[in-house]
Amino acid sequence: MLINCQNVSFIREKECILQEINWQMSPGENWVILGLNGSGKTTLLKMITGYNWPSNGELTVLGETFGKTSIPDLKKKIGWVSSDLKHRINSNDVSENIVLSGKFASIGIWEKTTKDEEDLAKHILIRCGGKALIGKKFGILSQGQQQIVLIARALMAKPELLIFDEPCNGLDLFARQSMLDRIDHIAQEKQTKGLIFVTHYIEEIPASFDHILLLKDGKIFAKGLKSDVLTPDLLTRFYDNAVEVIKLPDNRLTIIPKSSK
């Protein structure tokens, strides 16, 4: 099991932010987490990555049970691509060095690196579609290019679990499509044991993500196979608004509010 949440709750300032979460993710599965603003997605991810500690219940991630394991070791096995990270990166660092820093799970490089490690960083950046970014400072890159660097940085650590937290935020239509294709490609190449993709938009779900977790008000509203969860009935109850589910030509799905006429 990659993730095993058993009755996990997270309480802050007397408020139950996550309530009795029961969720299992097996190796080889790719999950999408969907939920409205404030539903608890980031809180759950922070718990899985060792930044939040469960208030109740038992949480096991990559075979390590919280309370019995070294969290820094666990953090190294998980890659997290989020736009939050962009603000913490030194804008004067060149792309390949940012990728290289992923090996040490650090911001910036504070350890001596070998030529092999430097070559590997460039190789991963090229594989992620970032050949033209080598030698360029992070600060001058477009949002889409910065996301490519962050994905390559996450892969540099050879993570067992890779999390994409709203990776298409701020991307234009075409940069978004190429980002989604890239994520799909990483999934198909099975570069990690499992992937988690957080989004607000159903049409962004790449074909290789076949499991969905719906979070609502800090609770699991539904979980399971995409075909069972993304139904008009269930989503209408989830959003408290009548919606239609529409299949796009490339088999992706989208939803639109149902006309009241």
Ligand SMILES: Nc1ncnc2c1ncn2[C@@H]1O[C@H](COP(=O)(O)OP(=O)(O)OP(=O)(O)O)[C@@H](O)[C@H]1O
């Ligand atoms: N440390 C904390 N102390 C108090 N409240 C918190 C804490 N962390 C999160 N919350 C609250 O928990 C709720 C869930 O927040 P969270 O960021 O997990 O939602 P989210 O689903 O990721 O939302 P979004 O889609 O807007 O990113 C929010 O109401 C937030 O204010």
